[in-house]
Amino acid sequence: MRIRKLLAAATVAGTVLTAGVATTGTASASNLADCQGGQYVCLYYNSSSSGYGAVFVQGSDISDYSGYHFGESAYGTRGAGVSVKNNAASVDSWYAGSFTVYYNSGYRNCSYACQTIPDYGFRDLNSTMKNNNAAGFFG
Template sequence: MRIRTLATAGAVALAGFGVSLGTAGSASAAEYCTTGYACLYYNSDFKGAFYRQYFDIPNYAGYYFSASAAGSAGAGVAVKNNTASVDNWDFDWGIRQYFNSNYGGASQGIPAGGAANLNGDLKNDNASGKFYR
């Protein structure tokens, strides 16, 4: 699992100034995928709502899609078993989507800087995601 000390230090600093940081947060319709994140999309071809993943997640239960610049279809829907495509804006790490929780079962890797529609085994059947080198 990647440690994000800079992000943690920034969050601590902002919290010290009384700025509230939400863990799930909601994206506005103008939200884009940005460098350092793998973005999971509700629809194929990187359309609809998305979830920006920044760290390994052994179980997508409790994580939800937010509206994106690519649309709001799927906003508020659980990420687990509802992802159709992945756009990886992390240019150092690939991300692998897994059929089962805890990184098990069928999987599909999306390389650093890559993007793909999930294959038939994983489309709308993803349960966890882990970054890899």
């Protein structure tokens, strides 16, 4: 996953050098998958070993994933339309800071369980958090 991110960064850097100015249009969806190129995290319906599947792109804190749903991703549609709450298996962060997934709604409460994803990191959720995600916070 780290190599994929470095290649995407190199592509953007090369575009800046040759074009002089980077624009949002330069990093098109055909070149980048799901969250790349923005300060977002992607929660995936499946783990990396299962091919990721559907995605939920998160760009701000969410204290309760109820009402949010996975959509089609660059990695497929398995899980599309399913609620994000208690159905995520992995997280891909393109955020320049840590991102924490919480077991309980009302984030910032790790009294039972939570898992922190480092900046620009990818993690399959651990056995406690997989399919037990209720909230997500950028920190």
